[in-house]
Structure formats: structure tokens, C-alpha cells
Amino acid sequence: MNFDFSDEQKQMRDEARKFLSEQCPPKAVRAVLDGKAAYDKSLWKGLAEMGFLGVAIPEKFGGAGAGHLELCVIAEEMGRALAPVPFSSTVYLAAEAILIAGSDAQKQKWLPKIASGEAIGTLALFEGKGNPSPKAIKLTANGGALNGVKKPVPDGAIADFAVVAARTGSGSRESDISLFIVDLKAEGVEVKELTNIDPTRGQAEITFKDAKAEPLGAAGEGWGVITQVLDRAAVLMAFEQVGGADRALEMGRDYALDRIAFGRPIGSFQAVKHMLADMYVSATLARSNSYYGAWALSTNAGELPEAAAAARISATQAFQHCAKNNIQVHGGMGFTWEFDCHMYYRRANAVAVGLGSLSYWEDALIDRMRKKNAA
């Protein structure tokens, strides 16, 4: 049994960590947080140069052709560094949707641009509040023209193109949903930036008025693709969350060792020690669940749907738990704008709902476990 990343993959993780610690220190995250830029353009360019954007894109489409395990270790580092770039929307959502459902021509058109950092992509799925559901999709597609409003769309304000889920049938079944690729710079597309709890990962509202769209995959098969994309993204995002949780835990641990109160390091008080121990427990459970998700993703195993849901739930809980208790360990200073704790808290809670919230994934997990047991 070798339920671990290979030495080469670990080396890639180390390279990514080194690169990000140099190119994406907290002050780079803060620049985006403070609204000085919509995202870190030089970091984005650097990630492309390192080959990280196309790590799971086949070589014939301009990528490194490594694989999803390599993408997982990079995702972990992106989460750890809170990288303020449209990585998850472009790489986990748009690229994966095209890899799953795109024609050769579509792959040729978009994937090299993603790998080189020329094109930012996203998935326009949600229409207001609620979790992923074919019933919630009202945006229509008629004769290749889209009409409707999508929000929130992750990194929608900076994206060049979007994979859009649209209603092509008259009912609310899965088979009434189809996917399209839309050039967001084209006519009939109006983009409005939205304020959200984590400004380092922007959200937008996109209005389509007779916008020209190109089908992605077969008509009526959109929902199946969405489900697959969300499963893959759930695993990849779980690694970001695991990276973020680990960093929040380390920050709390380090502060507990440094900060003296009542004449002792606060990390010598059991109330604080036990809180940090519990953070370690949740981070460890999340890491292990995510590894299983990574295995299922990389082998395209039948276990992926269940593994993805478990990784998603566990990693979401761990990041939220570690981020909030990191602030608690820091006490009053943790609640200042100046300390970095809130950046992790914001990110943890923003990504917790971004791919569908916990209640959605809990439901999905139980459905999938039942299906497995019935089989």
C-alpha cells in the first residue's frame, strides 16, 4: 500500500511552497484585500511560468500533462498562501469542464490559454441563493443565445470566458440542462462585481442578453457534467482548505508559544492546548479524507462521488474550525485588521459555500453511500 504522494509530487509541493512564500507573502494577499487590484497579476503570470496552471492539462493542449495528484499538492499550497488569483475558478471549474465535455476544437482553443495564463475562466452556475440544483437554473438558451442572470459567479469580473449552465428543456429535470461556453467580453454580456466576505476571491453578477454561446457537450447532458465538475473541484478545493487549515493551526500554535499572559506562554494553559489539539484533529481528518479524494480523482475511480463529498465536508469543517479558533487563540489581536487571522477566516467561510454549502454535500454523501450499499 502506498497511500501517500510520491517523492516527485512532494518535491513539487515543496517547489510550490517556496515559490508562493516568495511571490505570495501575506502582504500580496493584503493588496487585493485592500482593493488595490482585482487579483495578483504578477503572481498569476508566475504560476503560469512555473507550469502550475496547466499541471493537469495534457501536453497536447499546452499543459504539463502531469495529473490530478500534482494539481492536489499545488492546490494545498495555494490554500496555505491564500493566493489571491482566480486559480480555483479557472483550473478546477472551467478547465475541468472543458476536459470532461469539450470537443477537440474547444480544448485546442481554451486549454492552452488557461495553461499559459492568457485566459481566466469560470463556471456560471448559481442564480441567487441556494445550492446546485437543476431546478434553480432559469437562464435560458435558445438558438445559441443566452438570456438570464448568474450570481454569484466566482472571479466573474476578471474572467475572459465562462462555462454557463442553461435551461434548454421545458421541465426542471437534469435532462433539461445544457452547458455553453461564453466569451465574457462579447456583446450581450454585462458583468457587475459583487462585494463578498473574501475580497481576495472576487464574485460577480453576470447578465446575459441574447449573448452568443457555443454548446459545451451534448444538449441535455449538462447536469451530469456539472456534477462531475463539482466532484473534481470538491477534491481540489479540499486541498486548498487543508492547506489553509494547516496554516491557521500553525499561526495559532506559534502565537500560543510566543504570547505571555499570567506570567506563562498562553500555550501552556490546557484550555489553549486542548483547543489547538482539536484543531490538529480536524485538520488531520480532513487531510486523510482529502488523500482518499485525490486517489479517487487521479484514478477516476467509481468511488469518486462519495470520496469527493467526504473530502469536501471534512475539509470545509476543518478550515472553518481552524480559522475561527486561530482568532480565538490570538485573542483581541486576532480580531484586528492588521493581523492576518481574519484573512483565513474570510477565506474559510467563503470557500465553505462556494461549491455548494455543507448541507448540499451532506445530502450528496448520504445519497452516494446508500447507492454504494445498494449496489
Place this chain on the structure above:
Amino acid sequence: MNFDDTPQEAAFRAEAKAWIAANAPKQYEDELRKASLGRVQLKGANILEVAKAWQKRKADAGWACLHWPKEYGGRGSSPIERVIWQQEEGPFGQLSRMFIIGHGMCGPTMMAFAREEHKRTFLPPLASGEKVWCQLFSEPAGGSDVAGLRTRAEKDGDDWVINGQKIWTSGAHYSDYGILLTRTDPTVPKHKGLTMFFLDMKSPGVEVRPIKQASGASDFNEVYFTNVRIPDHQRLGEVGDGWNVSLTTLMNERSAIGAAVSTGFPELFEYCSSLMLEDGPAIEDRAVRSKLANWAVKASGLKYTSMRAISALSKGERPGPENSIGKLVAGSMIQDVATYALDLQGAAGGLNGPEEAEVAGKFQAMLLRAPGTRVEGGTDEIMRNIIAERVLGLPGDIRVDKDVPFNKIPTKGRS
């Protein structure tokens, strides 16, 4: 990343599988598979005898205590082979429960500190299950603070004379031997005045009294020592070095890697899959599903944490500290799971008889046994301290009694 065996591992697994298929007591497989916390029973058979017979059979064929050296009754296997054996032994591993303390703690301590002739005499019958061992550490005044123990050992000629009381001794009532931690010098700080021995549990002056637990069952005992004589050659380690010897015993927790911990989740999921509530199947109820999902990811998280440790063993590496979370997570989880199962049963959740209770009272038994899992082998609080100190590197607790002679340490909280 894969779950595949190496060729050597696969060959070992095939050999183990074939031997188990040909030799295991199949007639008990169903009952052992259904065993859950607080309940391992065999109808019409004495589980102790069945367990001993299985252990002897394994020993005769060279499958007992796999990681022990051959000359002491083991197989000389690698750590990963021991894990593979456990996986293949599956439900029959339940029969090893009564040997866990002896094989996991007493044996390794004997191996590290006993005289060679004692090792050759005592270890093979321990490995084969012919002799059962217990561990006599905890006392009424020394639980989490085990170094606060008071059982005295006083030198008298070539013997030591033991007086005092131990508690929470698993299996003392069927044990043949035990390892015993005593105080030999109360005038020095508590960790420095301890000495370890092994003894025959049938020695004159040893009295074993079962404890009736909160669950009603009796798995543990009090053991009283009245002028019990132990020859000096049964001392393990130097006089006054008992604390370090006991750490060797406790460090052998590593042998727990790969052993499945009970979380109660598979039982609850199965129960909810068939349970009908007023509005339909429980498994379709929104609130039930949310609870199940949260426990599901804890159970799977533990499973894959254990697989990461096994992978390290497979590569010949030392597993990381992540395995230390198992007992902490599983202990409180099984309690919560059992509590919730009763909640789902409504007022009938209080019924406990095998005839009238749901699923023969499985969750009621689990609930009543669960508090013990959060205390035995290190309380939740001690486990959190261990993680905080050894994994995260946080400072140790302030110990006001550390440098005080043992006989000057206060013994009462309120005076």
C-alpha cells in the same frame, strides 16, 4: 498513490488468507462480525476458551505475535506484515482482545528488561495464549497521574514485599501473570522512586475483586496486595527506574496501528438505513442525514489516517504522529452515536432488554459502555495534552509536585 500490495506483501497476504480460511473458527464468524462496543458474545460457548484455542492454533503454525522474534514465540515479521495479518484475520481478531495488554504491553516490556532465561520461559506461552498477562499500573490515587501511585515494595532479603492496591486492571481475573509498578522510595520525587516487577498472579496475598462498572458489566478489577513476595530476579529494570520502564510499556501503543477503532458509525448507518420514522425512512430525513454525514467523514477520516500510517510502515518508515488522534476521536464519537440512536427510538430508546429493545439493545449497550472508552488508556484530556505537547510542541503542564519528595505531596484537595 495506490492501495496495492507490493509483491512481497501480496505473497504474505495470500499465505495468511489461505491459512485463516483453513483454520479459523468459522462457526463464530457471524457473531464476531456483529460484535460492537460493550458486547462481544458467543452463544453456547465460552469466549475465553474459544480465544485461547484460536491463539494456540495460530502459535502452533507460527502466526502468533507476528512482530516478535521467533525465539520468544513470534514470527519475526515486519510491521506491515502484522498489519496485513490483522486485515486478513478480520472478525476473528475480536478473539485477540483478551491478549492485547499482554501482547502489546507486557511482552515488549519483558523483552526490553527481563533476564534472558525469563524471556525464554515466559514469552512463548504468552504469545500462544496459554498464559494471559495483565498490567498493574493504575491506582485509586494514580489514574492520569500514574506516577502518583502508592503501592509499596520493600526489600526483604532477596525478595520484595508488596502492599497496596491497584485498580482498573483489565482481565486480572483470568490473568496468570502481571507487570507491576510499585513505589520503592517515597522520600524522593514521585517519578524517581518507582520500580517495576513481574509476578505470578496466583502468588499468596494477591486478591482480585471485579469492579462492577457503570455499564453493569465487569471487565476490570481491583487487585489487592497483602505482603506479596516477589523475588528480586523478577525486577524489570533498575530500582528507582520504574518510570522509564513504564514508558517503554506505554510507547508500545504503536502496535495499535492498523487495528480498527470502534466508532459506532457502521452500526448507526445500517440501523438508519432500515429504521422507519413517522414520516418515512430515517435515512431520508434531513436531520438524520446531516448527523450521519458528519459522523461518516470522521469515520472515513480515521480509516484513511490509519492507511497513511500503514503506508509509512510499508515503506519502512516510522509513521507520523497523526495516528494519535484515533482514540480521542472514536471515544467521544461512539458515545454521541449511541446517544443519537436512542434519540431516534424516542421513548422506547430507554428499553434495554434483548427482547424489547431495538436491534437487541445494541446501542443501549454501546451507550452504557462508552464513558469508559473516553477514560481508559488515557483520558480525552490526557490525549489532547499528548497531541498538544508531542505533536504541536506546546509546553508541558506546570507540575507543582515534580521536585517534591513523594511523601510530602498533599493528598487531599480540601482540608
